[in-house]
Amino acid sequence: MALRRSRRVIGNPGNRRVQLFLEESRAPGRDQGLAPWDTSSWADVLAGRIPGAGCLTRIDSPGEDEHVKRALVARGGGEPVEHPHGAIWGLGAAARGLQLAAEALEAAGHRLTVPADDLRVLCDKHACQRRLARSGVPVPQIVGLVHSYAELLELLHEAREPRVFVKPRHGSSATGVLAWETDGTRHQARAALEIAGTEGRPQLFNHLRVRRYSDPNTLERIVNGLCSQSGPGGLHVERWIPKAGFGGRTFDLRVLVIAGRARHRVVRTSKGPLTNLHLGNARGDIAQIQKHLGSEHWDDIGRVAEAAARCFQDSIALGVDVLAGLDGHARVAEVNAFGDLLPGVLHEGQSTYAAQLEAYAAALALA
Amino acid sequence: MNLSSHCTEFAGHKVQLFDPTKPLAGQATDIASVAWRAGGPFNYDDETMSIKTAFAALAKDPDVGQIRALVVGTWASYENDAPGGALILENAAKLGGLEHLFLADIVGEESEISWIEHGELGPLFGALPKLKTLVIRGGAMKFDCKGSETLQKLVVQSGGMPPASVAQLGAASWPALEHLELWLGTDAYGGGSKPEHLQGILNGQSFPSVRWLGLMNSDNADQVAAALMQSPLLAQVRDLDLSMGILTDEGGKALLEAAGSLAHLNSLHLGHHYFGDATRAQVAGALPMVRGLDEPGESDDDGEGGVWRFVEVAE
Numbered sequence: 001m002a003l004r005r006s007r008r009v010i011g012n013p014g015n016r017r018v019q020l021f022l023e024e025s026r027a028p029g030r031d032q033g034l035a036p037w038d039t040s041s042w043a044d045v046l047a048g049r050i051p052g053a054g055c056l057t058r059i060d061s062p063g064e065d066e067h068v069k070r071a072l073v074a075r076g077g078g079e080p081v082e083h084p085h086g087a088i089w090g091l092g093a094a095a096r097g098l099q100l101a102a103e104a105l106e107a108a109g110h111r112l113t114v115p116a117d118d119l120r121v122l123c124d125k126h127a128c129q130r131r132l133a134r135s136g137v138p139v140p141q142i143v144g145l146v147h148s149y150a151e152l153l154e155l156l157h158e159a160r161e162p163r164v165f166v167k168p169r170h171g172s173s174a175t176g177v178l179a180w181e182t183d184g185t186r187h188q189a190r191a192a193l194e195i196a197g198t199e200g201r202p203q204l205f206n207h208l209r210v211r212r213y214s215d216p217n218t219l220e221r222i223v224n225g226l227c228s229q230s231g232p233g234g235l236h237v238e239r240w241i242p243k244a245g246f247g248g249r250t251f252d253l254r255v256l257v258i259a260g261r262a263r264h265r266v267v268r269t270s271k272g273p274l275t276n277l278h279l280g281n282a283r284g285d286i287a288q289i290q291k292h293l294g295s296e297h298w299d300d301i302g303r304v305a306e307a308a309a310r311c312f313q314d315s316i317a318l319g320v321d322v323l324a325g326l327d328g329h330a331r332v333a334e335v336n337a338f339g340d341l342l343p344g345v346l347h348e349g350q351s352t353y354a355a356q357l358e359a360y361a362a363a364l365a366l367a
Numbered sequence: 368m369n370l371s372s373h374c375t376e377f378a379g380h381k382v383q384l385f386d387p388t389k390p391l392a393g394q395a396t397d398i399a400s401v402a403w404r405a406g407g408p409f410n411y412d413d414e415t416m417s418i419k420t421a422f423a424a425l426a427k428d429p430d431v432g433q434i435r436a437l438v439v440g441t442w443a444s445y446e447n448d449a450p451g452g453a454l455i456l457e458n459a460a461k462l463g464g465l466e467h468l469f470l471a472d473i474v475g476e477e478s479e480i481s482w483i484e485h486g487e488l489g490p491l492f493g494a495l496p497k498l499k500t501l502v503i504r505g506g507a508m509k510f511d512c513k514g515s516e517t518l519q520k521l522v523v524q525s526g527g528m529p530p531a532s533v534a535q536l537g538a539a540s541w542p543a544l545e546h547l548e549l550w551l552g553t554d555a556y557g558g559g560s561k562p563e564h565l566q567g568i569l570n571g572q573s574f575p576s577v578r579w580l581g582l583m584n585s586d587n588a589d590q591v592a593a594a595l596m597q598s599p600l601l602a603q604v605r606d607l608d609l610s611m612g613i614l615t616d617e618g619g620k621a622l623l624e625a626a627g628s629l630a631h632l633n634s635l636h637l638g639h640h641y642f643g644d645a646t647r648a649q650v651a652g653a654l655p656m657v658r659g660l661d662e663p664g665e666s667d668d669d670g671e672g673g674v675w676r677f678v679e680v681a682e
Binding site: 141161162181183188209239240242243244245246247248249250271272273325326327328 | 371477
């Protein structure tokens with residue numbers, strides 16, 4: 001019986017993502033009679049030690065580990081130089097490294113919970129948004145793709161866009177994301193990053209708080225710095241859609257779509273334009289926001305998230321970031337391959353991991 | 368009223384979005400009882416809900432004179448669209464019934480408050496003879512005017528109110544004004560008023576009826592507080608708001624030394640203060656009407672031995 005063959009999770013073993021998942025997999029009553037999940041580390045996989053394929057392989061985030069980051073970059077054809085903690089670097093190469101590792105796993109017979117084909121697009125904000133747009137999923141309008149500060153200014157000038165988000169094409173969370181505004185003459189960017197290092201060799205770092213930059217020289221260093229770390233990919237530029245506010249803060253929602261159905265939702269609130277739980281922003285009270293938005297807008301958010309997930313039909317679970325627009329329309333901001341770290345959040349009594357384990361079992365039973 | 372959501376109520380009236388494709392008469396049973404919102408959420412691709420379209424429609428509407436309350440939405444500074452104030456002035460003759468004006472209900476996601484540039488607003492007072500309430504949100508405003516016989520409430524929400532504009536208010540005459548609320552702001556965004564800019568206000572002559580006074584969100588909150596304690600205006604005030612600014616132990620000391628002059632107040636708002644524990648305890652003890660002691664301002668440790676303090680609303 002297919003279910004008796006091994007299942008494996010690949011991640012960074014010490015990371016709580018893997019720990020929480022394994023804990024849930026061992027909960028009493030779960031997966032009766034099945035062997036426990038095997039674990040492999042990204043470090044091993046990237047070193048070429050591909051484990052034997054079972055019936056299903058869950059891939060989890062390779063993030064939050066400097067050694068693995070360097071291994072990803074090396075695999076992706078970049079220079080695995082040691083960088084100070086928090087440095088923004090190797091975004092393009094790391095994405096390429098992860099892609100190659102996923103393809104190697106599939107070549108060895110692994111069935112991945114996020115197939116390599118989906119992963120390639122999910123780890124590329126520009127390609128992802130284009131796929132969603134082509135499929136009719138509401139997204140902020142794509143303004144363009146740029147490879148330098150000069151190109152960005154020209155793009156904004158020609159497009160006459162006063163407010164945009166500039167995002168490194170590859171990279172997680174709010175890494176390197178700029179909330180950019182202009183009146184045609186002056187420019188200003190707010191971002192959770194800072195510049196250190198010398199004039200000739202600026203180094204960009206993640207910063208816990210959002211900072212604002214308006215000096216043109218500084219903006220140039222930031223944008224060109226992000227371009228150089230994005231590999232050939234460049235920076236994705238999209239229209240900044242004003243977000244709905246509540247209680248003095250703006251918010252968006254992370255919706256976990258599992259097996260095509262919108263499940264767990266988390267509201268991320270912020271005093272400024274960047275909503276991300278890592279930036280010290282607070283989780284919102286979901287019931288209050290639901291009431292504030294009203295059932296029509298609330299349902300719309302779920303529908304839009306499910307529509308986005310349908311663009312990646314072979315991925316069992318995806319974390320979809322949805323914007324509740326000030327104009328009452330929901331739009332998808334991003335789709336995350338590893339967006340299920342929502343500890344303490346339940347849907348129909350299940351944690352994100354319990355719900356996925358159930359979906360995995362169903363997917364395998366159908367196989 | 369907060370800066371991240373559009374208001375649903377203004378001046379005691381429920382806010383309703385004006386549909387520029389239909390006459391006013393069909394949109395409410397009593398036009399005067401609604402606070403009409405001119406301009407919907409900003410839409411790049413569609414001018415239908417722009418304030419330009421809204422005002423063009425209102426100008427032609429036979430019932431526009433019945434409007435008592437108006438909330439103005441956002442305009443696109445990039446497009447060099449006429450700002451809200453200019454559109455009001457253009458149509459002032461038709462808006463003769465206007466008593467309550469909110470210029471403009473723009474939230475952070477639409478524009479930073481410091482990028483909302485109003486320009487010359489002085490002519491508004493003469494052009495709207497029944498104006499009782501004026502709420503302004505933004506910056507770069509000017510008030511070249513003589514004042515108003517009718518205005519009862521003036522609120523300026525800003526991260527940087529030009530000191531010159533503050534002085535202009537002080538030089539004009541506001542005999543009916545009961546509520547004066549100014550978010551003075553920080554000099555980083557064009558604000559930073561000091562006591563010398565507030566002289567015209569503090570000497571009390573221009574504002575004989577003011578009972579509610581807010582000198583808020585100030586970089587120089589300590590100096591402002593100290594100057595206020597010495598001013599003739601204080602005696603007539605019943606509710607005082609000095610919140611949102613950088614009010615430190617120095618400002619606290621000025622308040623404590625003038626505790627006798629503050630005893631008559633119903634309320635004294637000091638939220639977002641930067642008091643140390645000792646000052647906080649003393650203020651709580653000596654000034655029972657104080658509110659907001661439990662909501663101190665945040666500081667930013669720059670990791671290099673510097674601690675940054677901020678006004679609550681700047682950008």
